[in-house]
Each structure stands twice: as structure tokens, then as C-alpha cells.
Amino acid sequence: MNGFLGKNLPKMKNKFSGKIFHILSLIVFSLLLMGFFPRYLFTQTQIQKCTICHGKKDFKVQLDDGSVRNLFVEEKLLKESPHYNNNCTDCHNDIVEITAVGHTKNVKKVQCTRCHFENNPVGAPETQMYKDFQESIHQQEFLKGNPKAPVCQSCHGSHDIKYRKSLSSVELKKKISKMCGQCHLDIYSSYSTSIHGVALFDKNSPDVPACSDCHGEHKIRGHEDPGSSVFSTKIYNTCGNCHASASIVEKYGIKSDKFQTYESSFHGIAMQFGEKTAANCASCHGVHDIKSQNDPTSSIHSNNIVKTCGKCHPDANANYTKGKIHLNPHSEEAGSIYYIGSFFKWLTIITLSFLFIHIMLDLIRKIKLKKAGK
Amino acid sequence: MKKKEEYIVRFNLLERIQHVVLFITLIILLITGLSLKYYDTGFGKFIISLEGGYQNRGKIHIIFAFILVALGIFHFIYIIFSDKGHNEIALIKYRKKDFQDLKKSFKYNFRISKEKPEFAKYNLAQKFQYWGVILGCTLMIFTGIILLLKVWGIGMIVPKWMWDITNIIHSYEGMLIFVVLFVWHIYDVHISPDVFPMSTVWLTGKISKDKLKENHPLEYERIFGKESAENEK
Numbered sequence: 001m002n003g004f005l006g007k008n009l010p011k012m013k014n015k016f017s018g019k020i021f022h023i024l025s026l027i028v029f030s031l032l033l034m035g036f037f038p039r040y041l042f043t044q045t046q047i048q049k050c051t052i053c054h055g056k057k058d059f060k061v062q063l064d065d066g067s068v069r070n071l072f073v074e075e076k077l078l079k080e081s082p083h084y085n086n087n088c089t090d091c092h093n094d095i096v097e098i099t100a101v102g103h104t105k106n107v108k109k110v111q112c113t114r115c116h117f118e119n120n121p122v123g124a125p126e127t128q129m130y131k132d133f134q135e136s137i138h139q140q141e142f143l144k145g146n147p148k149a150p151v152c153q154s155c156h157g158s159h160d161i162k163y164r165k166s167l168s169s170v171e172l173k174k175k176i177s178k179m180c181g182q183c184h185l186d187i188y189s190s191y192s193t194s195i196h197g198v199a200l201f202d203k204n205s206p207d208v209p210a211c212s213d214c215h216g217e218h219k220i221r222g223h224e225d226p227g228s229s230v231f232s233t234k235i236y237n238t239c240g241n242c243h244a245s246a247s248i249v250e251k252y253g254i255k256s257d258k259f260q261t262y263e264s265s266f267h268g269i270a271m272q273f274g275e276k277t278a279a280n281c282a283s284c285h286g287v288h289d290i291k292s293q294n295d296p297t298s299s300i301h302s303n304n305i306v307k308t309c310g311k312c313h314p315d316a317n318a319n320y321t322k323g324k325i326h327l328n329p330h331s332e333e334a335g336s337i338y339y340i341g342s343f344f345k346w347l348t349i350i351t352l353s354f355l356f357i358h359i360m361l362d363l364i365r366k367i368k369l370k371k372a373g374k
Numbered sequence: 375m376k377k378k379e380e381y382i383v384r385f386n387l388l389e390r391i392q393h394v395v396l397f398i399t400l401i402i403l404l405i406t407g408l409s410l411k412y413y414d415t416g417f418g419k420f421i422i423s424l425e426g427g428y429q430n431r432g433k434i435h436i437i438f439a440f441i442l443v444a445l446g447i448f449h450f451i452y453i454i455f456s457d458k459g460h461n462e463i464a465l466i467k468y469r470k471k472d473f474q475d476l477k478k479s480f481k482y483n484f485r486i487s488k489e490k491p492e493f494a495k496y497n498l499a500q501k502f503q504y505w506g507v508i509l510g511c512t513l514m515i516f517t518g519i520i521l522l523l524k525v526w527g528i529g530m531i532v533p534k535w536m537w538d539i540t541n542i543i544h545s546y547e548g549m550l551i552f553v554v555l556f557v558w559h560i561y562d563v564h565i566s567p568d569v570f571p572m573s574t575v576w577l578t579g580k581i582s583k584d585k586l587k588e589n590h591p592l593e594y595e596r597i598f599g600k601e602s603a604e605n606e607k
Binding site for chain 1: 561
């Protein structure tokens with residue numbers, strides 16, 4: 001850089017011109033530095049003012065209901081988050097004045113949508129998510145005034161927000177499951193002992209579904225909402241997202257024909273005609289507690305099938321267990337069922353062929369006779 | 375000089391009513407049944423919607439299945455306890471002569487021989503179609519009852535794998551009956567140049583003397599006596 005500039009230097013006779021160039025280039029260089037690493041330059045003073053109090057590890061306050069709230073904010077976490085460039089008051093915008101005794105105690109919850117909306121002027125990532133969230137059961141509960149209803153920061157974190165890509169798929173799924181489990185504790189405990197949960201937590205399988213894979217993320221709806229991905233007439237498609245895909249399930253020794261065999265079964269056909277009471281995947285396999293058929297506690301273990309079928313079919317008896325459930329009559333694996341089906345298929349084809357020949361011969365002769373008769 | 379056409383009563387009213395009930399029942403059973411078999415095609419879905427949806431389709435199928443069962447019971451009583459029915463079944467049952475006729479008929483159809491097999495009241499195709507319907511309906515009724523017991527929540531009376539076979543048979547046998555009846559029988563009584571556009575025997579029960587002589591010469595001889603048959607030749 002200096003060499004390039006230096007070429008022009010001898011033309012300028014002034015002694016000081018060299019020095020000015022050096023100073024100028026230093027200023028330009030510092031500006032560039034500030035451009036690339038602004039967090040070390042601009043936000044420092046403002047954050048420092050807040051961290052006088054909030055930087056102390058034992059900075060706590062007792063709330064009206066007697067509980068103690070920790071007000072310590074680790075500066076390091078904030079610096080590593082995507083919001084490293086923001087000031088504290090960018091989000092906590094209701095704090096306008098800090099006096100000797102601190103600021104107002106009624107600090108409101110941060111509104112993420114202040115920046116995160118479409119075409120926002122401050123350059124925050126543009127997203128549809130806040131719109132999706134409006135329809136979700138979480139937002140509906142929040143609007144009803146349920147104090148436990150989650151808002152953005154309940155799941156995404158507040159000061160410690162991280163980029164989604166900063167975690168691997170498995171880590172993310174584990175984190176999501178635990179995140180949802182903070183409120184949905186019962187479900188978390190049955191999920192974590194299910195075949196999906198065990199595969200995620202013990203075997204670190206990247207393919208298993210975490211909560212959001214079935215329920216959706218921002219659009220989560222109640223399971224009785226017809227728009228939900230886990231509504232009774234929709235769940236088989238949701239399970240099918242993975243279980244109809246050979247590339248996902250077959251490496252775990254699970255056949256990918258389960259979706260197709262369900263679809264062509266009585267239950268599946270009724271389901272496709274919108275019969276809500278027809279059995280879906282979860283009716284037999286369970287919901288969060290899905291387990292392998294080899295597990296004695298599984299609803300589809302051979303000892304439990306009669307009981308499972310009995311939920312809908314009070315007449316269920318041992319005959320229900322004597323045969324394959326996910327049956328594909330067009331595959332040779334179906335055994336006698338396949339061969340009897342094939343027998344009838346060929347019988348029909350051969351009968352049709354004979355009839356065709358018979359009718360053609362008969363027709364030709366009768367037409368000839370008629371012509372001769374005339 | 376045109377001869378005045380003479381008719382012979384081939385089927386009495388009770389037999390014609392049985393035939394009408396049978397074909398109405400079978401057509402409705404086939405439409406409601408096969409639309410479920412081909413539920414995944416647009417046409418199947420369309421037919422099911424015409425039938426009033428998935429639930430109604432099943433109800434219609436079951437109602438007409440019971441009409442078919444009732445008809446079957448009536449027919450059974452008719453052929454056993456009525457003289458007319460008793461005589462008809464004697465004419466329609468297979469005899470040694472039928473196998474000889476079958477051979478002749480093959481030779482005749484394939485132009486090997488010019489000798490035409492002579493039939494009594496029922497020819498080979500008619501006998502085959504009758505017994506085909508009897509066998510097919512019996513199979514459909516029995517498999518249907520096994521399926522229905524499960525649908526009505528009374529119980530799976532056979533192991534699941536046999537129930538699946540029952541289901542497969544019910545489904546494919548339905549298709550087979552459709553093929554045989556709607557190709558062969560419709561040809562015989564509608565398309566065939568002899569009767570086109572339709573044989574009226576099912577409505578009037580009457581067949582012309584000429585037709586009887588041509589297609590059922592042995593029956594003609596039985597009614598008018600051998601001599602009269604030979605004289606008219």
C-alpha cells in the first residue's frame with residue numbers, strides 16, 4: 001500500500017506531504033477497523049454505564065411476591081450474540097433515565113417486534129415468523145393473559161441469543177427438546193424415554209424429530225385445531241415426512257412402506273375421506289411415548305396389541321394379533337395373501353381374454369350369417 | 375306371406391322379478407364396492423361422492439347386500455319347493471351332454487366342424503353364467519359376512535391373516551363378477567346381432583317360436599314334439 005502510494009510521492013516537492021499521507025492512511029485504516037469491529041468502539045461506553053450495576057454477579061432484587069430475581073447480565077454473552085452491535089436501551093427502550101439510585105423498577109418485557117418486522121429500517125433480519133406466531137396457541141394464550149405463555153425470548157433466550165447455525169443439528173434438537181420441556185415437563189419426560197428421545201439423547205441421531213419437527217416452530221397450534229400439523233387427520237402426513245422416506249428411515253432398519261401401507265388400509269382410506277375417528281399413527285403407536293415393538297412397554301408390543309386395538313374396537317381378541325398389521329397385499333412378503341390376490345388377478349385376466357376371443361368369433365360369424373341371409 | 379309370430383313363455387313373472395332384483399342389486403353392489411376398491415383414482419372418488427360420501431357408500435353397500443342375501447334365500451326356496459323352480463334347476467344343472475356340447479362348440483367356433491351343438495332350454499353360456507352367479511354370490515356373501523361382523527364390532531372371527539385373505543377375495547371376486555357379467559352377459563343380451571339393441575325376454579318372458587327353434591332346438595322338440603319339429607323342416 002505504501003509502495004503504491006510512494007510512487008507518486010517524488011512528484012510532490014512539499015516535505016510535509018509525506019507525513020500528511022501517513023496520517024491520512026492511519027485515519028483511513030482506523031476507520032476501516034471501526035467498520036469491521038464496531039462493537040469494540042461504539043457500544044462500549046453505553047454498556048459500561050449499565051454494567052456498573054448489572055455487571056456485578058450478586059446484583060439481585062426481591063420482587064413483590066417475595067421471589068428473588070437475578071439481574072446480573074454477563075457482558076461476554078451479549079458480545080457473542082447477534083445483538084453485539086446494540087445498546088442496552090435499543091431493546092430496553094423504556095429506560096430513559098438513570099439516576100443515582102438507578103432506573104425505574106417497572107421495566108417492561110422487551111418487544112422483539114420493534115425491530116424484527118418486514119422492511120424494518122434498522123436492518124434487523126427480516127422474517128415472517130412474528131406473523132406466524134400470531135396464529136400460534138402460544139400467542140393466543142398470551143393474549144388471553146396466561147402468565148406462563150411463552151414469548152420470543154422464552155425460547156430464543158434474551159441476552160444469550162445465538163445464531164441458529166452456531167449449533168449442530170443434534171445439539172439444536174436437544175436444546176429445543178429441553179427448551180419446550182421447561183414448561184411441558186410431562187411430555188418431555190415421556191419423549192425422552194421414547195424411541196425418538198432415546199435416539200436423540202443417547203445415540204445422537206441427527207434424523208430423529210424434536211418437538212418442532214412435528215409441531216412446527218412459530219406456527220404451533222393445539223392438537224385439536226384443524227390447522228395443526230398434528231391434528232388427527234393430518235398427523236399421518238407429518239409422520240410420513242420421515243417415515244415415507246427410504247433415505248431417512250431405512251438406515252435405522254425401519255421400512256419406508258409403513259406410510260403407504262397405512263394409506264391403503266381401512267384406517268388410512270377412512271382417514272383420507274376425513275373420518276376423524278379412524279385410527280391414525282398416534283392412535284396405535286402413541287404420541288410422545290412411541291416405542292419399538294420389541295419394547296414390552298410399547299403399545300404395539302405383541303402383548304399389548306389387543307389392549308391397543310381395544311381402545312376403539314371393544315371386540316378386539318387374540319385374532320387381531322395373528323397377522324401383519326402394515327400389510328402390503330401387492331408385495332411378495334404378504335405370503336398367501338399376495339398369492340391369492342395374484343391368482344384372482346390372473347383368473348380375471350385369463351377370463352377376460354377368453355371372453356374376448358369367444359365374443360369376437362361369435363360376432364364375426366353372426367355378422368357373416370346375417371349378410372348371407374340377406 | 376308373412377307368418378304370424380308365435381311366442382313361447384320362457385320365464386314366468388316370479389322368475390323375471392328375481393332377475394330384475396338380482397341385476398339391480400348387483401349393479402349397486404358393484405358400483406359401491408368397486409368405487410372403494412379404486413378409491414385412490416379420481417373416478418373412484420367421484421363415484422363415492424355421488425354415493426353420498428364415504429359413510430353412505432358403506433351403508434348402501436350393506437343394505438343391498440342384505441337384499442342379495444334375501445334374494446338368495448328366496449331363490450333357494452323357489453328351486454326346492456316350487457314345481458316350476460324344481461324343473462328349471464333340473465334343466466340348468468350340468469349333465470354329461472354338456473361336456474360333449476362344449477367340445478362340439480369349440481370345434482364349431484374354430485371352424486373345425488360345421489356341426490352346431492344342439493341345446494335344450496339353456497345353452498352352455500347360460501348355464502355357465504347361472505352357476506357363475508350362484509358361486510360368485512355365495513363366495514361374496516360368505517366373505518362379506520366375515521368382513522361385516524368386524525365392521526359391526528361383533529368380532530374378528532378368523533385370525534387377522536385369514537381376515538386379510540377374506541378381504542382380498544371379496545375385492546377381487548367382485549372384479550371377476552363384474553368382468554364376466556358385464557362383458558359376457560351384456561354381449562349376449564344386448565350387443566349380439568341376434569338381439570341388438572336388447573333381448574326382450576327379461577321383460578316379457580316370451581321368446582318367438584323361430585328363435586326357440588334356432589337356438590334351443592331340443593326345447594322346441596320337447597314342447598312341440600319331435601314330429602312337428604321334423605315336419606316343419
